[in-house]
Amino acid sequence: MTIYDISKQAGVSIATVSRVLNGSANVKPGTRKKVLEIIEQCGYTPNAFARGLGLNSMNTIGLLCADSSDLYLSKAIYYIERDLRANGYHSVLSCTGYELANKKSSLSLLLDQRVDSVIMIGSNFIEDEADNNQYIRDAAKQVPIMLLNADLDCTNVYCTMCDDFKSMQEAALLLIDQGITDILYLYNSTSFSGLKKLSGYRSAYTMRNIPLNKHYQQFFTGSHEDIDGVCSFLNALRQKELKFSAVLASEDMLAAGAIKYARLNEIRVPSELKIIGFNNSLLATCCEPELTSVDNHLERLCSELVKTCIGTLNGEEMPQKAIFSGELIKRGSTLNM
Amino acid sequence: MTIYDISKQAGVSIATVSRVLNGSANVKPGTRKKVLEIIEQCGYTPNAFARGLGLNSMNTIGLLCADSSDLYLSKAIYYIERDLRANGYHSVLSCTGYELANKKSSLSLLLDQRVDSVIMIGSNFIEDEADNNQYIRDAAKQVPIMLLNADLDCTNVYCTMCDDFKSMQEAALLLIDQGITDILYLYNSTSFSGLKKLSGYRSAYTMRNIPLNKHYQQFFTGSHEDIDGVCSFLNALRQKELKFSAVLASEDMLAAGAIKYARLNEIRVPSELKIIGFNNSLLATCCEPELTSVDNHLERLCSELVKTCIGTLNGEEMPQKAIFSGELIKRGSTLNM
DNA sequence: TTGTATGCGTTATCAT
């Protein structure tokens, strides 16, 4: 069933059918009605490939993320896909894992597939080493690239971020201003966002003129789901006689491990140990006491990102950087006056 | 940059370039080398739309799921996308939510986009009312449809499921055979899989000749993330003087709510209250004590599903139903001898 | 082994 079949049955040319299909104004109402009836009756659907060939677009956006099953990333995917679809775009998803080579090849596959734009979800797509971001700059020569929670100065690259620095600083200050200075900073990523969070923590100490202690900055190397591993990790620190009155974590999952650590060691939360997480995920309310955590308004970030994406594709001028604030949600794992 | 440009530069015809591109045997090694060099040097990439138009395929599979941020579904998406990509297929994702109308329109969008097949992820795509599954049967006339954790008898529909009935029965028996008969069955879905789990619970009672009590089958209507809501729900039951010595949940999140309920009411787990979850998710290890939970080997299910999908697309005869067993992972929320 | 010619189903540019 093609446009030719419809045109024959309607007794018009394919050009007219095409005009009807694309809502062109230049078509007599009567003709339009007749054509639409036949289309309806035949259940005809335009061939997306042919249309893609002509328009050089299939209204498809490439979504790149390290791991679609990650608590945070999966939510981002959900919001972004929803908003794209609402704007008439399809989403092709590709999960890259955390290795650079796979990120490169996945991106290149998406470009080969002729997507209209690529959205890179998660700060882990920006590497410390500038050279390692070259593949993104190259891609930006072909289609606009949108980054969520990452920053890259480059033409045709648009960044939508939350202010992780400020959020983490605020979280640290909450503790410091309660007189707690032995805060264990627990993190598991040195991505763009990971480093911003770390400096937020450090800056809080600087602001209050308190010396930093490197031993209080601990990097957890286990998997993103290994809550038990985090617990053991903290136990090991305890063995080494590292004393801390608070745990400030770069991700809820790490904070959940801290809750567990406290419970197993019969350390009371929050009176003896304060714990703060990040992302305000499902884990924050799963814990008991519930986690104080930073909510970075992911839904809003995603909808702004999609807005920028659609705008850019429509040829509008869009801001290359947008930064939004997060919000510290206070719950039972800290003392809140 | 097209196949014509390459052909000119290489001094051959476009047919030869096409043959090189598609790895045809009938091309002289020297010619192949020369063409490949030019392709490499120009950075030429075939136009996917044109190729799609000719072959009537862009090697793309449609992924339908209710909610890509759901703990279980997001893992399924991860595994499926990974395996599809390994087989040279792209994945276009569409999240439908739980309303039938949206499921229908999303499926229809995917078909319009000319995907090679559609994978429907999650048992919530099969409705009780047979008429409401007609849209799937219709779609199956166009492309093969793969169902994960759902069952539908229909030509060109392939089902890959786990044996939820048996798993839930086993879980219930673990409790019953410890002398516990006042098991609260907590569920939040009446999907195909949800009903199978419920009958598994019931069948365990029948097997041991113990009468069932309807009050012990409680449906939670809150959101899939509302752990606190589950906790309140159980508190309300407690107010109504419903006594139970175990909670058997159709999903870890419900079990996590039960853990929280126990903690807040100072009920000891597992000595006073046994709790069993389902899906063996991150939440299972987040709880303290950790949840005994059913692991249904999702990764294996997904890889079988993709295998069936690829096989079908290659014209091979594939089994229309595949059922796999789950496994009860025993942890601290139950007594395990 | 290689080249020529045609079809795939649209959209868009001309005419009329």
Add this chain to the structure above:
DNA sequence: ATGATAACGCATACAA
């Protein structure tokens, strides 16, 4: 307002 026709870029049947 409508129709004829040329792209779009590839795969492939057929010829050589």
